[in-house]
Amino acid sequence: MESKLALSQLSALAQENRLAVFRLLVKAGRDGLPAGEIATALDVPPNTLSAQLNILSNAGLVEGNRQGRSIIYTANYDAISGLILFLMEDCCQGRAEVCSPIMAAAQSSCC
Amino acid sequence: MESKLALSQLSALAQENRLAVFRLLVKAGRDGLPAGEIATALDVPPNTLSAQLNILSNAGLVEGNRQGRSIIYTANYDAISGLILFLMEDCCQGRAEVCSPIMAAAQSSCC
DNA sequence: TCCATATTTCCACGATAATGGAAATATGGA
DNA sequence: TCCATATTTCCATTATCGTGGAAATATGGA
Numbered sequence: 204m205e206s207k208l209a210l211s212q213l214s215a216l217a218q219e220n221r222l223a224v225f226r227l228l229v230k231a232g233r234d235g236l237p238a239g240e241i242a243t244a245l246d247v248p249p250n251t252l253s254a255q256l257n258i259l260s261n262a263g264l265v266e267g268n269r270q271g272r273s274i275i276y277t278a279n280y281d282a283i284s285g286l287i288l289f290l291m292e293d294c295c296q297g298r299a300e301v302c303s304p305i306m307a308a309a310q311s312s313c314c
Numbered sequence: 315m316e317s318k319l320a321l322s323q324l325s326a327l328a329q330e331n332r333l334a335v336f337r338l339l340v341k342a343g344r345d346g347l348p349a350g351e352i353a354t355a356l357d358v359p360p361n362t363l364s365a366q367l368n369i370l371s372n373a374g375l376v377e378g379n380r381q382g383r384s385i386i387y388t389a390n391y392d393a394i395s396g397l398i399l400f401l402m403e404d405c406c407q408g409r410a411e412v413c414s415p416i417m418a419a420a421q422s423s424c425c
Numbered sequence: 426t427c428c429a430t431a432t433t434t435c436c437a438c439g440a441t442a443a444t445g446g447a448a449a450t451a452t453g454g455a
Numbered sequence: 456t457c458c459a460t461a462t463t464t465c466c467a468t469t470a471t472c473g474t475g476g477a478a479a480t481a482t483g484g485a
Contacts, residue, residue: 360433
């Protein structure tokens with residue numbers, strides 16, 4: 204069941220705070236951000252944030268590595284592209300009407 | 315806040331039954347399926363399914379149209395490609411490592 | 426009009442998730 | 456060793472979600 208993973212990723216992202224955390228980490232890039240800075244940026248108490256990071260981490264969407272006293276979190280790009288592929292497979296199935304707008308947007312605005 | 319919509323779509327799909335409903339409707343294509351057939355296919359009581367269809371429908375992911383005594387549900391391809399684009403925008407941001415595998419897979423296996 | 430079919434709405438119960446206070450753990454420096 | 460900082464774990468409380476029985480609504484046909 205590889206859809207179990209996708210399910211946990213969808214539900215990890217299906218919450219305002221956690222989506223915001225993930226977006227922030229994507230923006231932050233390879234260097235990532237320490238938990239405390241994320242908490243400050245999003246104005247969430249540290250223990251609450253910790254629980255949310257844990258959910259994102261169990262879903263494989265972020266990764267935390269201790270560095271001195273801080274734990275630096277980074278977004279996992281493989282995980283998000285895997286999730287996107289999962290959704291596309293569900294939907295493309297011979298149907299260009301789903302894929303084409305995605306390809307078009309991807310080519311013009313991102314890659 | 316266009317992320318409000320994405321959030322509701324993520325949370326609509328973040329549940330086993332509803333993800334299964336959506337996948338089934340994508341497979342069913344433009345003709346869609348009557349609620350009763352979905353309930354039978356997934357072995358869910360009709361009222362439970364109705365609640366789930368309602369959530370998917372409020373998120374804009376499916377649409378129901380009465381046809382005689384049945385209500386025919388269809389997947390909304392625009393909605394799912396919108397959601398995929400939302401996730402890509404979050405993540406691509408100048409980062410080819412997310413986009414490229416998606417483009418590659420899309421070109422080879424789907425569109 | 427009356428009945429069967431298809432689906433939904435209403436409602437209540439149990440399960441799961443979100444939140445944050447307080448205490449615990451880990452690290453680095455004096 | 457002692458202290459400050461960074462983060463987590465534990466725990467309890469509240470909120471939200473999933474589920475399905477029972478009744479209601481809509482449609483089409485006899």
